[in-house]
Amino acid sequence: METQVAQVAMTVNGTPRRATVEPRKTLADTLREDFGLTGTHLGCEHGVCGACTVLVDGAAIRACLMFAVQADGSEVVTVEGLAPAGGGLSAVQRAFREEHGLQCGFCTPGFVVSLTAYLRDHPMPSGAELRDALSGNLCRCTGYQGIIAAARRAAGGMEDQ
Numbered sequence: 001m002e003t004q005v006a007q008v009a010m011t012v013n014g015t016p017r018r019a020t021v022e023p024r025k026t027l028a029d030t031l032r033e034d035f036g037l038t039g040t041h042l043g044c045e046h047g048v049c050g051a052c053t054v055l056v057d058g059a060a061i062r063a064c065l066m067f068a069v070q071a072d073g074s075e076v077v078t079v080e081g082l083a084p085a086g087g088g089l090s091a092v093q094r095a096f097r098e099e100h101g102l103q104c105g106f107c108t109p110g111f112v113v114s115l116t117a118y119l120r121d122h123p124m125p126s127g128a129e130l131r132d133a134l135s136g137n138l139c140r141c142t143g144y145q146g147i148i149a150a151a152r153r154a155a156g157g158m159e160d161q
Contacts, residue, residue: 003022004022004023005020005021005022005023006020006021006022006023006068006069006072007019007020008020008021008030008068008069008071008072009072009073010071010072010073010074010075010076011074011075011076012031012035012037012076012077012078012081013037013076013077013078013080013081014081017034017035019034019035019068021034021068021069023067023069024067025067025068026063026064026065026066026067026068027054027056027063027064027066027067027068027070027071027076028040028042028052028054028063028064028066029042029068030068030071031054031063031076031078037078037080039078039079039080039109040052040054040063040078040079040109041106041107041109041110042064043106043107043110043138044064045064046064046065047062047064047065048138049107049110049137049138050062050107050110050111050114050136050137050138051106051107051109051110051137051138052064052110053109053110053113053114053137054076054077054078054079054113055075055076055077055078055113055116055117056071056074056075056076057074057075058075058117058120059117060113060114060117060118077113078109078113079108079109079112079113082112082113082116090112090116091154092112092115092116092119092150092154093112094154095150095151095153095154096108096111096112096146096147096150096154098150098153099146099149099150099153100146100149100150101142101146101147101149101150101151102142102146102147103139103141103142103146104140104141106140107137107138107139107140110137111134111137111139111147114133114134114136114137115130115133115134115150115151115154118130118133118134119154119155123155123156124155124156125155127148127152130148130151130152130155131148133151134147134148134151
């Protein structure tokens with residue numbers, strides 16, 4: 001029996017990309033295996049942990065739950081694509097560094113992408129809103145205090161309301 005394949009084309013971090021994939025191949029696997037973008041981490045592969053979060057047409061999605069064929073024609077931004085064009089770190093990445101919002105770093109790309117999308121749409125959140133926005137991302141080693149501090153710094157240092 002012949003394996004079916006599909007051609008997909010998407011813009012990833014501003015660069016047009018093409019791949020030939022099996023229809024069941026996830027966007028996460030395509031980003032990692034076909035495009036070499038290993039910042040998108042695979043944790044649970046069930047959409048629970050958030051480590052694979054990327055932006056697809058501006059929306060934060062779990063790349064382990066989306067097939068690459070579903071992203072055909074889309075604009076995809078991974079954690080690698082968040083850095084400013086001239087180099088350096090984005091405001092969210094800088095806040096994570098300054099507030100020690102990571103330990104092993106496995107969950108960090110998902111948190112950074114999720115927070116970037118949230119702050120784009122909600123620029124002045126309360127502390128409770130930040131915690132709620134990040135509740136879909138799991139971390140096994142930081143205790144979340146540095147992550148919340150980083151989120152608050154990225155949001156402008158708002159005090160908890």
